[in-house]
Amino acid sequence: MNSLPPIADIDLRRATLCQLLHWLAAGRVHAGQLAEVYLDAIERINPQLNAYVKLRPAMLREQARMAEHRRRDGIIGRLDGIPIALKDNFDIAGWVTRSGLPDGGHPAEQDAHVVARLRASGAVLTGKTNMDEGALGAITDNAHFGPTHNPHRHGYTAGGSSGGAAAAVAAGLTVAAVGSDSLGSIRIPASYCGLFALKPTQGEISTRGMTPAARRLDCVGLLARGVDDLTILLQVLAGYDADDPRSRRRRVALSPPDWEPGQLRCGVLSNLPALGVQPDVVAVFEAALAKLDRELGQRRDVDFEDWHFARARRAGLLLMEAEMLGTFAAQLADTEHPVSARFRSMLDYAARKTAADYAQADRVLDAAALKMRRLFAQIDVLVLPTTPQGAFPLNGPVPDTQADLTSFANLAGCPAVSIPMGTLPDGLPIGLQLVGARGSDLRLLELAEVWSATLDAAPDYPVLP
Secondary structure, three states: OOOOOOOOHHHHHHOOHHHHHHHHHHOOOOHHHHHHHHHHHHHHHHHHHOOEEEEOHHHHHHHHHHHHHHHHHOOOOOOOOOEEEEEOOEOOOOOOOOOOOOOOOOOOOOOOHHHHHHHHOOOEEEEEEOOOHHHOOOOOEEOOOEEOEEOOEEEEEOOOOOHHHHHHHHOOOOOEEEEEEOOOOOHHHHHHHOOEEEEOOOOOOOOOOEOOOOOOOOEEEEEEOOHHHHHHHHHHHOOOOOOOOOOOOOOOOOOOOOOOHHHOEEEEEOOOHHHOOOHHHHHHHHHHHHHOOOOOOEEEEEOOOOOOHHHHHHHHHHHHHHHHHHHOHHHHHOOOOOOOHHHHHHHHHHHOOOHHHHHHHHHHHHHHHHHHHHHHHHOOEEEEEOOOOOOOEOOOOOOOOOOOOOHHHHHHOOOEEEEEEEEOOOOOEEEEEEEEOOOOHHHHHHHHHHHHHHHOOOOOOOOOO
């Protein structure tokens, strides 16, 4: 008979995925109990945050009951009983996939690849989270579903376009979340909300069943309250999918996590203010590097004079806008459920461009691939702030630079990890980004685990609004 005291609801909501797996295995908590704790939190807190846009409590409870049966029978999946949220651009069979738009058409006939993998692992799907319209934005202030508020400060952005997913994880309304990242849509909200995030190597996780933004940039992204959680989610979701043209059959093998700390070569950008990084962010970044002095190994200043961050980000944005003209053609023509004026204006901009303009933007991907090869011949990991600024008011101006530091990894197809690196003077968190060569996902996660332990900068979860 278990003599240990019961675990308080707040401790269940602040626990990492790995901790919850341990408690589930030890019988200290049951899947049904965990589901009720999260449902109760969602009911109380989601009206303040607007992290979720679609919930089916009866389905969630049924998934939890099935997980309890499997654990009782001794045949369990890797994530059995763990609540996981999904951004509303992934197909769940029987659900309408709105992608932040007013009308998503008919319910999906089958699960997206990642949803099928989550189900097979025993995960409990909590619901769909808010996002920027069409995944075209980085603030999650949706004209149709309302804004998502940052759990750290009401009225401030949670980032985007996976802002609802990030707010849900940080506020303890789910254990972890799956979103998408085309120019930084996972890492930007992770930075603003004080979370851990992974954008894997291009093609490592299938995007089949995910509404595309720009297929050559799109990645499935992961959000959690701990680095080890990201590793487990990557292991569950990664793998070749013959029905995804961009899925890779180990063309670049995942490198083992075998860093030699004394041999580690860390590249650091030398002139962040010239790239538009705010002084407060530079100060936190330099303090983090000082604290990580031993863990950085051989610190090297890297030359990015031949790479224009803002211009590259704009090229990626044009690729997204141009492809969305086709992806959302039906929604753009729907006068009964009109898209927002902002979304239409952004796609109209792409419609006025020529094929030559698109081809020129597309060449940036080749330039990024070559830059990546040259860069990672000299260093093992590129270290930089995740975002040039912290979270800002939803009712204020929106900076153009949000994705300047995240877009390189998408354009080059590299993996990137964001971890909390400290707190800005206004009390809001800011992220540190690690970018590696293709296939270095596990190495980056190992390094992120060591660095996050040294920095100890993660906020206390759940962040209460």
